[in-house]
Amino acid sequence: MYTPESFEIFGQTITVKYSNCIRKLGAVGLYEHDSKVITVATHDIDDKPHDEDFMSATLYHEIIHVLLSYTGQYELNMNEQMVELMGQCLYQVLKTMK
Numbered sequence: 592m593y594t595p596e597s598f599e600i601f602g603q604t605i606t607v608k609y610s611n612c613i614r615k616l617g618a619v620g621l622y623e624h625d626s627k628v629i630t631v632a633t634h635d636i637d638d639k640p641h642d643e644d645f646m647s648a649t650l651y652h653e654i655i656h657v658l659l660s661y662t663g664q665y666e667l668n669m670n671e672q673m674v675e676l677m678g679q680c681l682y683q684v685l686k687t688m689k
């Protein structure tokens with residue numbers, strides 16, 4: 592499973608963590624702008640492991656939140672449906688890129 596641990600945007604390093612701790616919040620992914628950390632849940636609320644596609648799609652959803660935060664698009668960043676669609680689209684592009 593491809594599990595990147597960080598990336599850079601506008602000279603800032605965003606750390607990516609994979610953890611079981613946020614599932615209790617009902618979240619599968621979380622981006623914390625102040626600490627520059629994305630957390631991707633490794634398991635669902637019933638302790639079933641998430642598969643690679645799900646975790647990757649979650650990561651790209653959170654990356655969209657990062658991009659919108661760093662570009663000052665705060666209203667778009669609150670639109671979870673749009674963020675999810677853009678994350679899915681980005682994931683498809685990168686997964687199928689040759």
Ligand SMILES: [Zn+2]
Pocket residue numbers: 652656671674
């Ligand atoms: Zn979101």
